[in-house]
Amino acid sequence: MAYWLMKSEPDEVSIDDVLAAPARTVAWFGVRNYQARNFMRDAMREGDLVLFYHSSCAEPGIAGIVQVCSPAYPDATQFDPASPYHDPKATPEQPRWIGVDVRALRKTALLSLKELRTVPALAGMRLLAKGSRLSVMPVEPHEWHAIEALLGQP
């Protein structure tokens, strides 16, 4: 089992939105970066645990924990001309973008980006690297455990 971090703008989909969704499950769509896509396609598996990160908001940080609950499958928005995520070069026969379903496990007290930067064990975290802007990225087990300790018990 692997650990991940996925970014979402809470104005679009917040951890509360995932918790409120049917079966606490939403489709993760709109990833349009090859590196992020390849992580989902090649390395992500059902059951993997994911830090749910709120980005582009007043207080960015980790807001909850979700779990991958489907295999990767084509992201329907790429075929929809009305969608902002439309990709004219993608066809159902040759899809370019994929997503997964995630189920909310719990909401946490917000662990802010500012706090994350102060934790020595997290100094090497990809999220914290200069210029890092991947929306889907792996989390090392030791990083996961350090964060879990900071998040406290459910």
Next chain:
DNA sequence: GCCAACGTTGGC
């Protein structure tokens, strides 16, 4: 295959 121009991300 290089690289300049452009677009996007995301913290501040």
Next chain:
DNA sequence: GCCAACGTTGGC
């Protein structure tokens, strides 16, 4: 709204 960093595009 600004802007640094990075990714993508497309002419050559």
